[in-house]
Amino acid sequence: MDRETAEPSVRSLPGEKAQQWVQYHHEHAAPSTYVYEFVWDITEDAAGPFCRDVDGNVLMDFTSHVAAAPFGYNNPKIMDRLEEFDVVDPSKIAGQDFYASGGWPPEDADVPTSTQLLHRLTDITEEYDLDTVFLSNTGAEAIENAIKICYANGGHRAFTFDGAFHGRTLGALSLNRSKAVHRTGYPEIGGVVSAPYCSCEGDCECGWKTNGPGGNVLADKLHPERGVIDPEEVAYLVLEPQQGEGGYRVPSDEFADDVAEIQQTHNIPVIADEIQSGLGRTGELWGVDHTSIDPDVITSAKGLRVGATVASEDLFPDETGRLSSTWGAGDLLAAAQGVATIDAITSDGVLDNVTERGRQVKEILADDAPGFVVDVRGNGLMLGVEFDTKDRREAVVKACLERGLLLLGCGYKTLRILPPLDVTEREIDVAMDVFLDALDDPKVTKAGPSTGHSDDVQ
Numbered sequence: 001m002d003r004e005t006a007e008p009s010v011r012s013l014p015g016e017k018a019q020q021w022v023q024y025h026h027e028h029a030a031p032s033t034y035v036y037e038f039v040w041d042i043t044e045d046a047a048g049p050f051c052r053d054v055d056g057n058v059l060m061d062f063t064s065h066v067a068a069a070p071f072g073y074n075n076p077k078i079m080d081r082l083e084e085f086d087v088v089d090p091s092k093i094a095g096q097d098f099y100a101s102g103g104w105p106p107e108d109a110d111v112p113t114s115t116q117l118l119h120r121l122t123d124i125t126e127e128y129d130l131d132t133v134f135l136s137n138t139g140a141e142a143i144e145n146a147i148k149i150c151y152a153n154g155g156h157r158a159f160t161f162d163g164a165f166h167g168r169t170l171g172a173l174s175l176n177r178s179k180a181v182h183r184t185g186y187p188e189i190g191g192v193v194s195a196p197y198c199s200c201e202g203d204c205e206c207g208w209k210t211n212g213p214g215g216n217v218l219a220d221k222l223h224p225e226r227g228v229i230d231p232e233e234v235a236y237l238v239l240e241p242q243q244g245e246g247g248y249r250v251p252s253d254e255f256a257d258d259v260a261e262i263q264q265t266h267n268i269p270v271i272a273d274e275i276q277s278g279l280g281r282t283g284e285l286w287g288v289d290h291t292s293i294d295p296d297v298i299t300s301a302k303g304l305r306v307g308a309t310v311a312s313e314d315l316f317p318d319e320t321g322r323l324s325s326t327w328g329a330g331d332l333l334a335a336a337q338g339v340a341t342i343d344a345i346t347s348d349g350v351l352d353n354v355t356e357r358g359r360q361v362k363e364i365l366a367d368d369a370p371g372f373v374v375d376v377r378g379n380g381l382m383l384g385v386e387f388d389t390k391d392r393r394e395a396v397v398k399a400c401l402e403r404g405l406l407l408l409g410c411g412y413k414t415l416r417i418l419p420p421l422d423v424t425e426r427e428i429d430v431a432m433d434v435f436l437d438a439l440d441d442p443k444v445t446k447a448g449p450s451t452g453h454s455d456d457v458q
Contacts (some may be wrong), residue, residue, distance in 0.1 A: 001045035001052075007430055008050075008060045008404025013038065015055025035408060036401055046073035049420050049427055060431055061406045064418045067276045067382070070303035070341060072420030077344035078337065085111050085336050095306075095330035096135045096323075102336075112339035114329055117306070120342045124285050125310050128294055132316050134309045135329030139275035139301030140167030145309040145323060146271045146297045147171055147189075147236060152317045153269065155235030158189070159218060161197035162206075163246025163411075166238060166273055175238055178245045178411075193221070193229070197243060198255035199377075208255055216258045222266055231266035236297075238271040241287030247411020248384025250377055256291035269296035269315065276382070279303045280345040280421050283355035283380030290379055303345075305337040350421055354380040357423050364432045370439055372447075375414075383417040384410065392447035399438035405431055 014022065014037035021039045038059065044052040049060050049072045064072060071078060085102075093100060095114035103110030118133045134145050143166045147158070160166075160175040167173070168182065174189035176182045195217040198208035212220035218237075221229045237259065243249040251259075263270045272295035277287030279300065288295050297311040306329040317323065329335065344350065358380045365376045365385065375386040387393045390413040397415055400407050410416045419427065438444060 001047045001050055001058075003047040003050060004426075006047070006050040006058065008434060009058040010402065010404040011055065011057060013053075013055075013057060013401055015053070015057065017054040021054055036397075036406075038401070038406060048072045048075070049423060049431070057404065059404045059406055060427070060434070062417055062419045062431055063406050063408045064420055066302065066408065067281055067418050068302040070279060070281070070421050071344060072423075075344070075420070075422065077347070078340045081340040081343075082333070082336060085333065088332070091332045092327060093330040093332065094326055094328065095332075095335060096325055096328040098330070100332060102332075112336050113332055114306075114335045117308075117329075117335045117338045117342075120339055121300070121308055121310050124342065124346065125298055128298070130295075130298060130310045130312055132311055132313045134316070134323050136307035136309065136325060137328060137331075138167075138307045139299065140169040140172045140307075141325075141328070142275065142299035142301050142307035142309045143167045143172045143175070143238075143271075143273060144169055146299050146311070147175075147238070148323065149309070149311060149316050150236035150269050150271065150297065152322065153235065153315055155233050157191040157193065157229060157233045158235055159237040159268075160192055160194050161239050162194055163197050163243050163249060164194075164238070164240060164273075165243070165245035166240075167275075178243075191233075193218075197239070197246065197249060198252050199243075199249040200252055200255075204252075204254075208258075216255075218262055219258065222262065231268065234266070234268050236269045236271050237263065238273060240273045240277060241291060241293075242277045242282060242379060242382055244276040244416075245410055247386070247414045248378050248382065248416055249411075250379060251291065253292070256293055260292045260294070263293065263296075271295065271297040271299065273299050275299055275301045279341070280351055280354055281380060281382045281418075282378075283351055283358060285345070285351070287379070287382075303341055305334040305341065306331070345421065351380075353423075354421050357381060357419065357425070357428050358383060360425065360428050361417060361432065364428075364436075368436055370445075373439070378417075381417070381419050381421060381423065384414045385417065386411070386414040389413055389447060392444060395441070395444045395447045396438055399441040399444050400435060403434045403438055405434040405438070407435075 018039040022037045039054045041052050041054045100113045102113045121133050162177045165178045166175040173183050196206040196208040198206050213223050214220045222231050272288040301307040372388045378384050393413045407415050
């Protein structure tokens, strides 16, 4: 497939083979979040955002597998590095607790393993003085270990925010505030307090700002005289520097400043959940780089190919065995992918491209999007397009799929635009032509009336 000339080409979706594949898959698959019946054919050529399905349709993937494939399909910066790696057995080891050499010396091994991944992660979090990493398999595990080290540091209470999504393990679920289906009926960690996530422009309308002594919800609760929570009891505050499942909402500068002040005033550790927003997705290495917050913990996964909890040595427990994992981040191939991905993201021009292409999308939609597009927001290539109704959003996702453009929803009535980080100007133009054509589809223009719901109210 020639990436420089490829364009979406769809006969029918789902095609006959896709329908058969999906039916066979679901004979033994548990119910989950299946969005559409697109069946990627891994035996066919794919490059950048372009891939083929089992019926030969060419699709343009602007989901990047929910940011887990930061460079899309078969990027040479990743693939060429992996050609050096001869698969061995076992390829799955306890990568946090066992060692594997991919050549000598360890500082410049021929094939990177978990050891080199640890060093890459501390290199790209150095400005926050984070020097210690615990590797795991997933983003949820990265969050679980982040909250564990904070609880071990002292305190039994925690702060989370409306619209938050931090994972699906029981500890992470206790922090979620995006959709009721994630938590309903499951036991939860006690002592978790939620507050508004302020993305307001201008005057605050979400309820974060108050007339109380601290001027915001959490500061009021922590006030030494009028507050109802002892700051000494708070183990951590966790937030997404740009919300994902909650609707791709970007925190206001004042909100971020308030969080930083609470952190400093009360010495409350802040966990930055960078599982979707990190590793260059927003045009900076970390989403929190856009704010005034200096995180005490950064969690990463998705594009990293493994899970990682990054903090300072002082915050991690001293006891050996306090944290451990039989298989945590022990996939040798995934570790090599993680190192190659970090090296590709930090190579010349990638972050600048993320910023420029994100600006290109916003400018196109500002000029040509119809009135039922009520907001376009986000940093870099982590962009959310909010519609006037959920039905309209669903109709747009379907109309784009029929035209060969893969997009996913988030929040209540927003869809996310997540191209590869090295997406080209031409590819943005092609995708936006398809997107705008989908917005003119009669099924989209006739979608139902406004429901009155907003992604600012979760």
